[in-house]
Each structure stands twice: as structure tokens, then as C-alpha cells.
Amino acid sequence: MNRDITDLKIGVLGGGQLGRMMLQSAIDFNLDIHMLDPDPKAPCANIAASFTQGDLKDYDTVMAFGKDKDLITIEIEAVNTDALKALQADGKKVFPQPEIIEMIQDKRKQKTFYKANRIPTADFILTENKAEVLANKDFLPAVNKLGKGGYDGQGVQILKNEADLEKAFEAPSLLEKLIDFKKELSVIVARNESGEVKCFPLVEMAFHPTANLVEFLFAPAEVSKTIEEKAYQLATDVINQLDMVGLLAVEMFLTQDDEVLVNEIAPRTHNSGHQTIEANITSQFEQHLRAILNLPLGATDLIRPAAMVNVLGEDGYTGNAQYEGLTELMELSGVHLHLYGKKITKPFRKMGHITLTDSDVTSLKQKALKVKEILKVKA
Amino acid sequence: MNRDITDLKIGVLGGGQLGRMMLQSAIDFNLDIHMLDPDPKAPCANIAASFTQGDLKDYDTVMAFGKDKDLITIEIEAVNTDALKALQADGKKVFPQPEIIEMIQDKRKQKTFYKANRIPTADFILTENKAEVLANKDFLPAVNKLGKGGYDGQGVQILKNEADLEKAFEAPSLLEKLIDFKKELSVIVARNESGEVKCFPLVEMAFHPTANLVEFLFAPAEVSKTIEEKAYQLATDVINQLDMVGLLAVEMFLTQDDEVLVNEIAPRTHNSGHQTIEANITSQFEQHLRAILNLPLGATDLIRPAAMVNVLGEDGYTGNAQYEGLTELMELSGVHLHLYGKKITKPFRKMGHITLTDSDVTSLKQKALKVKEILKVKA
Known part of the structure; x- marks a missing residue:
């Protein structure tokens, strides 16, 4: 980066504890960091150079937040990646890159990426609905994971045996071999x-x-x-x-x-x-x-x-x-x-x-x- | 302290780099810290819970700043200690204690304290004006220090020989044996x-x-x-x-x-x-x-x-x-x-x-x- 790092206007999507500890560190580099978070009382609300309350998944909100920034990053991956792509196309630096965030947001795409790139990972089957999980009872014991929207233990469940199949997600998900x-x-x-x-x-x-x-x-x-x-x-x-x-x-x-x-x-x-x-x-x-x-x-x-x-x-x-x-x-x-x-x-x-x-x-x-x-x- | 530390309203006199690093640390304890500093662009201006621009040496300014605080501290010793004493008398915690800050502000009192308490320190003479320094030329080589107001190398000078005596401070100061x-x-x-x-x-x-x-x-x-x-x-x-x-x-x-x-x-x-x-x-x-x-x-x-x-x-x-x-x-x-x-x-x-x-x-x-x-x- 040719400009002095202290002259950059940096935007962070998310203002939780990860952003808070990032800010503590950023103070040492005189960085000018602005945060966006839906919670007006988010951990970063009082310590960022500026704090904007807004929905991280809303295209217009992310666009409005990003438009005067030079560099945009995230502290949570549940963000609007279309807006990030548009901001990147406008010449802003967006790291991690929006395409990668988007891929990681979807556990099905993540697993498909591992397979395509020969990254060792637990065997899996992609399932579109509950019926497809039920059709794969031979694959148990397995972990049933929602493709999108899981967080901190939400959207992940173990299916040990046929009785557990009742709980299977009725949404695009994946069935992953339970690893001992x-x-x-x-x-x-x-x-x-x-x-x-x-x-x-x-x-x-x-x-x-x-x-x-x-x-x-x-x-x-x-x-x-x-x-x-x-x-x-x-x-x-x-x-x-x-x-x-x-x-x-x-x-x-x-x-x-x-x-x-x-x-x-x-x-x-x-x-x-x-x-x-x-x-x-x-x-x-x-x-x-x-x-x-x-x-x-x-x-x-x-x-x-x-x-x-x-x-x-x-x-x-x-x-x-x-x-x-x-x-x-x-x-x-x-x-x-x-x-x-x-x-x-x-x-x-x-x-x-x-x-x-x-x-x-x-x-x-x-x-x-x-x-x-x-x-x-x-x- | 019986109250939860996160419920205290803490005031800091001074908002320079020492305050800035104190704030970085205070974030880890969820502390609610407010700063007072004369410089609107002080290092703490953008990161304290609130920042007040004002003269640290002005009684009314320090009183107004302190009145809604539970605990007051400093990051610079050049502050109005009368106001701090009044705030302490009002039941607020003030650490370090105002009397100690006041003593340390005056290098003459500092030295007198060491002597009175048998703390080993370089020999010294208190001088009220330049004439008194001149009268003590046998004490050279010595360090001539202003009693009050010195900071970061200001108000301190070495008097090696009689020729240097011209520079002697025309104010209450001290003459301290130059230590090799x-x-x-x-x-x-x-x-x-x-x-x-x-x-x-x-x-x-x-x-x-x-x-x-x-x-x-x-x-x-x-x-x-x-x-x-x-x-x-x-x-x-x-x-x-x-x-x-x-x-x-x-x-x-x-x-x-x-x-x-x-x-x-x-x-x-x-x-x-x-x-x-x-x-x-x-x-x-x-x-x-x-x-x-x-x-x-x-x-x-x-x-x-x-x-x-x-x-x-x-x-x-x-x-x-x-x-x-x-x-x-x-x-x-x-x-x-x-x-x-x-x-x-x-x-x-x-x-x-x-x-x-x-x-x-x-x-x-x-x-x-x-x-x-x-x-x-x-x-």
C-alpha cells in the first residue's frame, strides 16, 4: 500500500468482541477504524472512530457504509457479499475478498471446495431437504449441518441413529460422517x-x-x-x-x-x-x-x-x-x-x-x- | 471497592499517550473512562467514553469534570490539586491522593521529603533566586532544577562551572550535586x-x-x-x-x-x-x-x-x-x-x-x- 496506513479510512463489518480486540490493537498503528453493527450497544459502539447502526446483510446499508472507506474488512462472515463485490468493483480494497466470504458462508460450498482441492475433510453428502437425509440413513452416525445461517452451535446437530432422523433439517444442508x-x-x-x-x-x-x-x-x-x-x-x-x-x-x-x-x-x-x-x-x-x-x-x-x-x-x-x-x-x-x-x-x-x-x-x-x-x- | 468495577464512572486528568495506553488496557475490564485534556486532538480524544476539552490546572474546570465521577486519577501530574482535594472531601476516590501529587509537582518539596524520610538522594540546596545560586558556587558542578513547572527536560540544567552560573534560574529552584x-x-x-x-x-x-x-x-x-x-x-x-x-x-x-x-x-x-x-x-x-x-x-x-x-x-x-x-x-x-x-x-x-x-x-x-x-x- 503506497499511502501512509494512518491516512486510510477503514471500515469493519461487525462491531462485536472480535472487532473490539481488533480496535485495541489498531490504536497502536494510529488506524482510523469505523464500524457497522446492528446492535446499538455492540462491544465496539463506544470505542470506534465512528459507529453506525445497521444491518450487515442489507445491500444498501453496506453500500452506504462502505462508500467513503478505502479498505473494508469483516469481523463476522454473515454480511452482504453483493455489496462488498460492488465496493470492490468501485476500486476499494475488500479483505478477505467477498467471493471467499460468500463461499465460506455456505457450508455446502466450503465442503465442495475442500473436495475439489483435495483438502482432507470428513466424507459428506449434500442434501436438499429432510427427505434426502432420510434416504441416506446408511450414512449415520453423521453430523447434519445447515448450509447457511448456522452460528455458534446453531444449525449443527448430530444424527446418531434412525430415531434422530426426525430432527433432520428441511433445508439445503449437508450430512457429514461423524468423526471419532x-x-x-x-x-x-x-x-x-x-x-x-x-x-x-x-x-x-x-x-x-x-x-x-x-x-x-x-x-x-x-x-x-x-x-x-x-x-x-x-x-x-x-x-x-x-x-x-x-x-x-x-x-x-x-x-x-x-x-x-x-x-x-x-x-x-x-x-x-x-x-x-x-x-x-x-x-x-x-x-x-x-x-x-x-x-x-x-x-x-x-x-x-x-x-x-x-x-x-x-x-x-x-x-x-x-x-x-x-x-x-x-x-x-x-x-x-x-x-x-x-x-x-x-x-x-x-x-x-x-x-x-x-x-x-x-x-x-x-x-x-x-x-x-x-x-x-x-x- | 464493593460496587462492581464496571459500574464506576472513572475520570482521568490528561488525555495523552499514557491515558491512551491506559484506555487500551481498561477496555479489557469494561471500565467506563472519561478524559479531560486541553488539546482537542489529544491522543485519547476519539477513544475515551467521553472527552472534555479543558484546562487541567483550572479549579472550576477540574471541579466540573469531577463532579459526576466516582473515581478520579491522572496521567500527568500538572493538574489543579485544590480541586482534587475538594472532590476528595466530597467523598470521591482520588488516586493518587491530591496531597502526594502536590508534593511531587514541586521538586523542592520532593527533595525535602526524601531528606526527611532518609531516602538516599543527591545532596542539594534550596535556592529562591539566581543570587542564591551564585552564592553557592562551591557546590558546583550541580544540576539546577526549577521547583515547579519543569517537564520532559524543560526546567533542568547542568551548571558545571562558574561561567554557567549566568543561566541559573531566577525562581525558586534547587541546586543538586551532579552525580557521576x-x-x-x-x-x-x-x-x-x-x-x-x-x-x-x-x-x-x-x-x-x-x-x-x-x-x-x-x-x-x-x-x-x-x-x-x-x-x-x-x-x-x-x-x-x-x-x-x-x-x-x-x-x-x-x-x-x-x-x-x-x-x-x-x-x-x-x-x-x-x-x-x-x-x-x-x-x-x-x-x-x-x-x-x-x-x-x-x-x-x-x-x-x-x-x-x-x-x-x-x-x-x-x-x-x-x-x-x-x-x-x-x-x-x-x-x-x-x-x-x-x-x-x-x-x-x-x-x-x-x-x-x-x-x-x-x-x-x-x-x-x-x-x-x-x-x-x-x-
């Missing part, structure tokens, strides 16, 4: 306009048993060097084959026989990279900015082992958020609290996260469990 | 309302030969364990004797015979603690917030050796800042750029800083010199 995995892994990879690519170190995630959200994350992942290399190669292949500019989170399964399969990708900063703020030389938020500004990518080395715990709204409480256990939490060494500025808590709502760093992995894991017991978000 | 020091050191120490005290690891500074600003900083300081312990004890003694709540930067001289003398103190976050953002478990900005909110203080351990380089406006350039060498800078590993959001550059104006982290101290020092050559702020 050893671990869930994630690599966040960045690519700038010049084509430089860098992976963040592999992490492993543990999901909440019912809410289908990341509950714990540990960095580094405890896997062999061979598996690690396989994961980096896979993430690098995906971002290169997409020819994408920006940050891409690649969630993977490690199967029982040590295969690494791509599960899902997200073309943005991701929950599985929050620990990079404290634990890595460069954070995923800074790396995203470097990538879209075509700056050299930052070193991604992990400095200290880290764990990440999502702070979720306690089940059974809705209303003005109260944080129980804050003082006790702060007494622990190496605890980094990140609250997302959300006034209202709901069951399992992501209200913040905690990063733990420690030189010793065992005490890190104990601390992660303890932290979860200490901090409660009630109303 | 080996190193300049700094300890940042925090104390919360409960009386918990924690020191950040000792750092050493190298000053710019003409601009009297910190040019390089290295952490950890290369001194013996004995000297290090002496420095922590001294910083702890000072903050305890002040009974201060908040963060205190204690700048020290290490003399040729390994004495540690207090040079000056600042009751706030400080240029000698910027590297804590990346290099320590807790940053000085978070620590300041923890201290004034009476939260447990964070662990201060240094994780990786670090250097800090101030980014100063290039001599000879005044006007709209342009950053030369940004791309080249970003190619170096472990480089963390912090720009302060100042549109206008002036010779030696603090426009930002760069923190470097590395596992190897030798390469760190080389990189610090290199970085200074690469990034230039021109107009």
Missing part, C-alpha cells in the same frame, strides 16, 4: 497481498458438552511434530488455494489414526486465537491488520504456554451482567481478563474470555479449571 | 488501597544526549542482585512512606561506588514502563487500574528481555507526521510499534515508542540501534 476424533485442533494462518503466509502455532480445543462452544483452549497442542507440520501444511494449502488476503482460522480434527481433517474455516480472527494477545509475539488481531494493510506479517512464536477459557453467561440468568469472583480471579498469577463490554448476560452468551499463561503446563491446566469455577456471570 | 552515575535505573511500584505493594523488575535507561528524554530502555537492568534488591527496597519505602495508592515511577542513579540514589519520582504510569505491555505478565497500565480499583495487584515478572525505543519527531521537521520506514520496521521479528495518535510532529516530540522483545540480550541491543535508524518521523 482424538482432539480438535486449530491453526490460524495469515496471508498478505504480497502472498506472504504465516501460521500461528497449533492449539487444541475442548468444547462445552452442550453449548457447542469452545470451553478451553491450550497452546501449544500436545501432538507429535509430524502432526503439527501436517496441520500447518494444510492451513497453508487452504489459504493459498483460496488466494485469500487476511486471517483464516482452520479448525481441524485429529482422527484416531492420526489423520488431520479440515472441519471448518472462518475468514477472520477467531476464538481459537485469543491467547495470542498475551502468549505470542504477535497477536491474531495485529496479524489481521498487518495482512489487510499488506505489511510484513509478524512473528507468531508462542512465548509461554497458555490456556484460554471463555467466560460464558451462567445458565439460568438473563439481565444486567454482574461478575462474581472478580477479586478472587485477579489474585491468581498470570490471569488476563478480557470482558467484551456487553451489558446484558444470557445463558452461554460469550461475555469475555480469560487467558492464562504459565511456564508450567500442568499448573496451567489446573488453573484453567479453577478459573472456570471462580468467575461467574450472573444477573 | 554508572547507570540510570527505574523501578515502577504499585500499591493498592489495601496496602499491597508490588515492584516491576528494575530497568536501565539511556538518555538522549541533547533532548533529555529516555532514548533507550533495557529490561532487565544489568546490575548485581544486591543492587536490584536495594532498588526494590527503596521504591517500596518511598511508596509506603507516601502512603500512596496508585503507580509510582522511581527513577534512580547508580553511583560509581554502587550506591542507589532516588533521582525523581512520578505518581503515574511512566515512559520507563512501556515495555511491560509486551514483556511482563501484567502491564503498568493494567497495574495502575488494579491499584486504584483496589483489586489484587498483578504479577510483574519479566517474561522475555525487552528494549524500548522512543519514537521522536525528527529534528528539523514540524507538520503533519509521516512515518518513514514502517514496512522495513515491521519486517523485524519481535517489534511492537505503538503510535500515539498525534497528527503533528515537532522536533523531539514523543510520537510513539517501539518495544522489542528477544530471548537473546545481545541481538536485542543490536536491534534497538537498528530500529532507531529505520523509523523516522518527518513532515
Whole structure:
């Protein structure tokens, strides 16, 4: 980019916690960042250079928001990509590119892309309606995923046996072989306009048993060097084959026989990279900015082992958020609290996260469990 | 503090770079922070919950700003302390306490405090006017410091010999024995309302030969364990004797015979603690917030050796800042750029800083010199 980065007017679609942490990082580069989000009380509402309330999926809203920007990016993929394409055609930089966002929005297209590009992924069948799922009962146990509109555990369900088939989605969806995995892994990879690519170190995630959200994350992942290399190669292949500019989170399964399969990708900063703020030389938020500004990518080395715990709204409480256990939490060494500025808590709502760093992995894991017991978000 | 920290309305006097980095940290705690600064384009102007333009030294302005706040703090010590005392009397929390700010504003009172409390410091004489300085020529070589109003190298001058006496300040000032020091050191120490005290690891500074600003900083300081312990004890003694709540930067001289003398103190976050953002478990900005909110203080351990380089406006350039060498800078590993959001550059104006982290101290020092050559702020 020839212009001084501080002279660019940057627009971000979405003003949630990912945008909030992006803004915290962007302050260091004097960037001029403006946000669009439907929620007038979104986490970014008070800290962006300007905040516009509006529907991210509405063509006219996105066009109006983008028209005076030089560079547009996203912090959520549920956005109007037709408007982004038109803005790109008008000569604006749009990263990640609208065509890639559009492909990723549809899990059916995502899976088809993996297959076409020989990216290892769980076997699948595309289904147009419930009847087509029922016709494929031999494929069970499987995961039934809505093609479009799923988010944070919505639109995804396991069909173990014939009795479960009743729940099958009556909409374009896909049926994916249920993988008996050893671990869930994630690599966040960045690519700038010049084509430089860098992976963040592999992490492993543990999901909440019912809410289908990341509950714990540990960095580094405890896997062999061979598996690690396989994961980096896979993430690098995906971002290169997409020819994408920006940050891409690649969630993977490690199967029982040590295969690494791509599960899902997200073309943005991701929950599985929050620990990079404290634990890595460069954070995923800074790396995203470097990538879209075509700056050299930052070193991604992990400095200290880290764990990440999502702070979720306690089940059974809705209303003005109260944080129980804050003082006790702060007494622990190496605890980094990140609250997302959300006034209202709901069951399992992501209200913040905690990063733990420690030189010793065992005490890190104990601390992660303890932290979860200490901090409660009630109303 | 019994109320939820996220319910407090916090006011900060000053909206410069220290306030800006405090805000970046405060976002993580959902804090509601409002700033007052005379410059409508101050570094915090666009990112605080609200920004008021006004004179920090004006009683009515500070009173009006403080009246709806629950907790008031500072990021610069040149503020109206009478107003802060009145606000404190009205039941508001004011940290650091107004009496301490007032004492520190006057270098004569600072020195008198050290003497009264047996804090080792360079010998000095209080002088009311130029004639009194002239009468003490036997005291040369000495440093002549204005009692009040000095800042960033202003109001401080070295009087080496009789010929220099012409420059002596015609105002209440002090004459301090010129110390032939080996190193300049700094300890940042925090104390919360409960009386918990924690020191950040000792750092050493190298000053710019003409601009009297910190040019390089290295952490950890290369001194013996004995000297290090002496420095922590001294910083702890000072903050305890002040009974201060908040963060205190204690700048020290290490003399040729390994004495540690207090040079000056600042009751706030400080240029000698910027590297804590990346290099320590807790940053000085978070620590300041923890201290004034009476939260447990964070662990201060240094994780990786670090250097800090101030980014100063290039001599000879005044006007709209342009950053030369940004791309080249970003190619170096472990480089963390912090720009302060100042549109206008002036010779030696603090426009930002760069923190470097590395596992190897030798390469760190080389990189610090290199970085200074690469990034230039021109107009």
C-alpha cells in the first residue's frame, strides 16, 4: 500500500468482541477504524472512530457504509457479499475478498471446495431437504449441518441413529460422517497481498458438552511434530488455494489414526486465537491488520504456554451482567481478563474470555479449571 | 471497592499517550473512562467514553469534570490539586491522593521529603533566586532544577562551572550535586488501597544526549542482585512512606561506588514502563487500574528481555507526521510499534515508542540501534 496506513479510512463489518480486540490493537498503528453493527450497544459502539447502526446483510446499508472507506474488512462472515463485490468493483480494497466470504458462508460450498482441492475433510453428502437425509440413513452416525445461517452451535446437530432422523433439517444442508476424533485442533494462518503466509502455532480445543462452544483452549497442542507440520501444511494449502488476503482460522480434527481433517474455516480472527494477545509475539488481531494493510506479517512464536477459557453467561440468568469472583480471579498469577463490554448476560452468551499463561503446563491446566469455577456471570 | 468495577464512572486528568495506553488496557475490564485534556486532538480524544476539552490546572474546570465521577486519577501530574482535594472531601476516590501529587509537582518539596524520610538522594540546596545560586558556587558542578513547572527536560540544567552560573534560574529552584552515575535505573511500584505493594523488575535507561528524554530502555537492568534488591527496597519505602495508592515511577542513579540514589519520582504510569505491555505478565497500565480499583495487584515478572525505543519527531521537521520506514520496521521479528495518535510532529516530540522483545540480550541491543535508524518521523 503506497499511502501512509494512518491516512486510510477503514471500515469493519461487525462491531462485536472480535472487532473490539481488533480496535485495541489498531490504536497502536494510529488506524482510523469505523464500524457497522446492528446492535446499538455492540462491544465496539463506544470505542470506534465512528459507529453506525445497521444491518450487515442489507445491500444498501453496506453500500452506504462502505462508500467513503478505502479498505473494508469483516469481523463476522454473515454480511452482504453483493455489496462488498460492488465496493470492490468501485476500486476499494475488500479483505478477505467477498467471493471467499460468500463461499465460506455456505457450508455446502466450503465442503465442495475442500473436495475439489483435495483438502482432507470428513466424507459428506449434500442434501436438499429432510427427505434426502432420510434416504441416506446408511450414512449415520453423521453430523447434519445447515448450509447457511448456522452460528455458534446453531444449525449443527448430530444424527446418531434412525430415531434422530426426525430432527433432520428441511433445508439445503449437508450430512457429514461423524468423526471419532482424538482432539480438535486449530491453526490460524495469515496471508498478505504480497502472498506472504504465516501460521500461528497449533492449539487444541475442548468444547462445552452442550453449548457447542469452545470451553478451553491450550497452546501449544500436545501432538507429535509430524502432526503439527501436517496441520500447518494444510492451513497453508487452504489459504493459498483460496488466494485469500487476511486471517483464516482452520479448525481441524485429529482422527484416531492420526489423520488431520479440515472441519471448518472462518475468514477472520477467531476464538481459537485469543491467547495470542498475551502468549505470542504477535497477536491474531495485529496479524489481521498487518495482512489487510499488506505489511510484513509478524512473528507468531508462542512465548509461554497458555490456556484460554471463555467466560460464558451462567445458565439460568438473563439481565444486567454482574461478575462474581472478580477479586478472587485477579489474585491468581498470570490471569488476563478480557470482558467484551456487553451489558446484558444470557445463558452461554460469550461475555469475555480469560487467558492464562504459565511456564508450567500442568499448573496451567489446573488453573484453567479453577478459573472456570471462580468467575461467574450472573444477573 | 464493593460496587462492581464496571459500574464506576472513572475520570482521568490528561488525555495523552499514557491515558491512551491506559484506555487500551481498561477496555479489557469494561471500565467506563472519561478524559479531560486541553488539546482537542489529544491522543485519547476519539477513544475515551467521553472527552472534555479543558484546562487541567483550572479549579472550576477540574471541579466540573469531577463532579459526576466516582473515581478520579491522572496521567500527568500538572493538574489543579485544590480541586482534587475538594472532590476528595466530597467523598470521591482520588488516586493518587491530591496531597502526594502536590508534593511531587514541586521538586523542592520532593527533595525535602526524601531528606526527611532518609531516602538516599543527591545532596542539594534550596535556592529562591539566581543570587542564591551564585552564592553557592562551591557546590558546583550541580544540576539546577526549577521547583515547579519543569517537564520532559524543560526546567533542568547542568551548571558545571562558574561561567554557567549566568543561566541559573531566577525562581525558586534547587541546586543538586551532579552525580557521576554508572547507570540510570527505574523501578515502577504499585500499591493498592489495601496496602499491597508490588515492584516491576528494575530497568536501565539511556538518555538522549541533547533532548533529555529516555532514548533507550533495557529490561532487565544489568546490575548485581544486591543492587536490584536495594532498588526494590527503596521504591517500596518511598511508596509506603507516601502512603500512596496508585503507580509510582522511581527513577534512580547508580553511583560509581554502587550506591542507589532516588533521582525523581512520578505518581503515574511512566515512559520507563512501556515495555511491560509486551514483556511482563501484567502491564503498568493494567497495574495502575488494579491499584486504584483496589483489586489484587498483578504479577510483574519479566517474561522475555525487552528494549524500548522512543519514537521522536525528527529534528528539523514540524507538520503533519509521516512515518518513514514502517514496512522495513515491521519486517523485524519481535517489534511492537505503538503510535500515539498525534497528527503533528515537532522536533523531539514523543510520537510513539517501539518495544522489542528477544530471548537473546545481545541481538536485542543490536536491534534497538537498528530500529532507531529505520523509523523516522518527518513532515
